[in-house]
Amino acid sequence: MTIQNNKNKLVCLIFASIILILFMGMGIVLGYTNTSINTVIHAFTDFNGSNEHIIIREVRLTRSFIASAVGACLAMAGVIMQSLTKNPLASPSILGVNAGAGFAVVVAVTFFNISNLQAFSWISFTGAAVAAVSVYIIGTAGREGLTPMKLTLAGAAMAALFASFTKGLLVLNEAALEQVLFWLAGSVAGRDLEILTSVLPYMVVGWVIAIFIAPKMNVLSMGDDLATGLGLKTGLLKLIAGLVVIFLAGSAVAVAGPVGFIGIIIPHIARKIIGVDHRWLIPFSGLLGGILLVAADIGARYVMMPQEVPVGVMTAVIGTPFFIFIARRGFDQ
Template sequence: MNGIFDLPRISKLVVTAIFLILLIGMSIVFGYTNTSVQLAYEAFTNFDGSNEHLIIQTVRLPRALIAASIGASLAIAGVYMQTLTKNPLAEPGILGINAGASFAVVSVLTFFQVSSLSIFTWVSFLGATIAALTVYFVGGIGRQGLTPMQLTLAGAALTALFSSFTQGILTTNEAALDQALFWLSGSVQGRKLEILASVFPYLVIGWVLALIVAPMMNVIAMGDDVAKGLGLKVGLLKITVGIIAILLAGGSVAVAGPIGFIGIIIPHIARRLIGTDHRWLVPFAGLLGGILLLAADIGARYIVMPQEVPVGVMTALIGTPYFIYIARKGVHKG
């Protein structure tokens, strides 16, 4: 039952995948503009150029695909960060990825008056990458090398530094504040499919790498000493996990801005439902991450209709109670 051909786990994956597809369909159909399943079907099979068909093809379909891809990426990155740092509250932001991307975007807004979403994408990806590489470098300084504690501390320090810089810039530039505020809250609204396409190859590479190293993560989860004793190249694996986090979390932030909590809560839910074997945990967490972000985005359309709540706010509303539960449970265990 613990092998790769585990029928109960396969069944869970299949059911979860079907639910994800269902939510993608709901995301395409539901919204402020009244549409139906039939209208959505006709938009792809018999496009007539109507306003409803245009909205379905150019707004809702990209939005649904972006939410599914970003949710999956953040969840998988969260699984690896929690395993690597042995911190149940770790998420992609622990590498300073969110803070680095935010600082890069706000800096470009302030000093270069750039407002293009496509430019934001690459600037935020660059900022996220530089921040993560810096955390790895700082965390690896010292005799003990890159330990989970040093990585966590380096990430927290760099996050605080970049966040302070970002807030400092925004307090002195009201125009940048107005432009950056919606992006900083995290949103899939208004994102074009071209923006996802520009980083999608990097997300795919991250997903493939995550699946390839999944068996090795089962070993390193037992501790670095055990992993080294079994012949695992721990240093190389940690670098690979860092690359995965940069590709998945950096690409996600580049497309949708910093969206929190998915990388924290989904790995815990996935472990409860499917176990700790990363061969199953990684794809299952990816599916659940896509489901959560899609559900949050659909809900964001109705709370203050006709206006919309940024999906980052919705994930915070959903994730905060579970985050508190995880934190309290961890404290009681300690």
């Protein structure tokens, strides 16, 4: 079922882009407040200040952009993490990004009484970056530098450490639990466009570098020794790849909170469809990640209207059946 030739892969990529745009459009049209495509068009061409128009321009448009950007970041970071650790179970959270962000936010809520989403954004980005850098340093320590095994184990241990601090604070402070429970489940609702625009530069830099290092990631996936033998500066490449993951996953968690799952399953789904060549895999995963998160966000509005479900819950609900189907088709080894 994997696509073999480049022409078809390009078609596949374009097809995915169209689906993403379609879903983003649906994300703008569909929701609790009844609107039609005409209303949406009018909201942009002929804005009259009505409730529907404001919702479309201020709320849903932003949400669609945020969901697609965050989904793309997580999926691309996931591909890079899985190549870097050579482990199909790796995801950006293995670098401690989510655990670090969660810890930073809970500390902010508990000790500094901060509770607005704007502040959560940079706090979680800082937390994610600190955690990821510490994991990277621990993984690199020792004679032979960063090995996949050490990175994986250091990451898993550090993530557990931060998660346990978070749990401890939440057990002690029930009020904080109430405040951050929704944030900890991950959501793209209620974010201003400024939250996205403030991290967008990091995201864009991450996307560009990720695509730029894709050919080199192909070489790296053959193994460290072979890659070094072929003249690749593996240490430098791993450092850049690590930074890209921090940029992508850090800004994703800053905008939407810890949305798990996308970073781990989308790379597998993408790999089954478009193959293991990172030059195709990285952009394609990005598109698929965007599609899944936008779709999940639309679903999140409908499951229990008018109450919203955290988008992290919906990604699991929508993504799992598809993922299990894909997993059953392959991986026979």
